[in-house]
Amino acid sequence: MAPFDSVTARLILLLAETGSIGRAAEREGIASSAVSRRVSDLEARLGVVLFDRSAHGVRLTRAGEAYAEGCRGVLRAIADLDAVMADFSSGQKGSLRLACTSSALTGRLPELLARFAQKHPGISLSIGEMGAAKALLALDEGQADIAIVSDNYDFSRFDIRPFEDERIWVLAPPEHPLAPQIDPRKALPFADVLPHPIVGVHHAGSLDRLLVEAASKTGKKLEEALRVESFPALVRMVEAGFGLGFVRSTSLHLLAGTDLVCAPLAEPWAMRKLLVARRKSSPMSAAMRGFIALCEETYSPSS
Template sequence: MSMVPNQGDDMAPFDSVTARLILLLAETGSIGRAAEREGIASSAVSRRVSDLESRLGVVLFDRSAHGVRLTSAGESYAEGCRTVLRAIADLDAVMADFGAGLRGSLRLACTSSALTGRLPELLARYAAKHDGIVLDIQEMGAAKALLALDEGRADIAIVSDNYDFTRFEIKAFEDDRVWVLAPPDHPLAGQIEPRKDIGFGTVIDYPIVGIHQAGSLDRLVAEAARKAGKPLAESVRVESFPALVRMVEAGFGIGFLRSTSLHLLAGTDLVCAPLAEPWALRQLLVARRKTSPLSAAMKSFIALCSETYVPSV
């Protein structure tokens, strides 16, 4: 397909709305889902992309009945959009610090594990001390939280530690060890004691209740099983930790939880114990992009996290 750019528009200004749409289309692979997320009509999304392709003289997306996918030119343009949007977000952060320092915002991208641990109490302390700072707290998976940092949609992410943090500055936030849980009548129950470590090799041969495919805990357990040469015997898979607890309680198998989610066992008769292996000694991390300006709101929050972090012994 030959496309000729419109010479009269080759100096058209950068359009941040269209840039966000390009990134949404790249993420979702669907015009309909991107339109729904942005709150506009699908036809408007299609028109913006077509107009942009016409102006640039390139095809940004391969279209098919299954959705849309970035071309090589589209990949390059999407990366450029991320760069510009990051720069815009960074400029906003710098300008905020030119004020009196009494007002601002802090955008946090947090995993479910973070929000079920000590983070809510810490945020309450922060809000009480910095009542002029508007908190924008978004719950999402770790991979999406780091992507939000990359694209300038979040200032700080609090995520599990088993990802690539090359581009980020990180600090420990909370210890989050992996535990195994089982019903009291399970064959393993006699070997499970809360204050005694149990080996992964002891539990892996039993059916398990899986959790959120490709999530951080799923990736950890699957990789450990692969290294042990023992494929996981999943009896069922769920998408939330409360559902995992209920399915284990109902007898569908054993399960794995991080220590920040152990409060979900309250009111049950499930037994649990920490895994003994080094890979199970995990942490939640506070991450920020190394190249992003460190606003006053970010500095004070990171300082509070460091002051209140107490490593497990």
């Protein structure tokens, strides 16, 4: 049997994630035919079918699921070996790969990274902005050393530490019917918001999941006027009068220069935490230890 091919292994995982040869090829910057050929050659060599193919895309077979899980394990081991080797150096050189949500990058993380970079000038930083689910998947597959994500996910496979406290706030234009009740000094009950259309953001993202679950527990659904993919866009659409909006406290700076009114939600579930997560089984490089220590040293819990 031919030796393990890490390039093909990454393609297998990318196909499993995207369900599309075309999207996988685009992400890797190679031709679709090259992706198909690699998969077909691998299937022929293994003597199994890894993907069910249809007009709608590709999906792992049971054999494919087993092979993909094996690929994840090998790629994790390779990533872990790199981390172990980095610790043999003086600690003055190395790398730190972060997978972060937009909430983390609009909070205190940039300033914290600046402090870390000043203290460790030989450590190269790689920062990927993505949703929390993808950030945790990046940890699982050894594509990131640390993830900074919201707290409403399954963290049983990860070691977690608090990073930043945040509350969910509601936004409205001053002419909105609910505006007279919105005061930043007073918490607003979620039930008062539910009858009004909203501007949604990041479908299936952590904030979206949190709000949908909270509405479901009341037996109601959020009425979306429209949906956007970024918080600056959400603020602009709320300004334009499309509906109410929700942001985390780490994004309130986006309201600067607007006449929007805002208030924190009153419910306990609206007070959340951003967490620093790492795989329990991954070795701790000097860079990871330094960054986590800095996070713990500067974390200040809300009263």
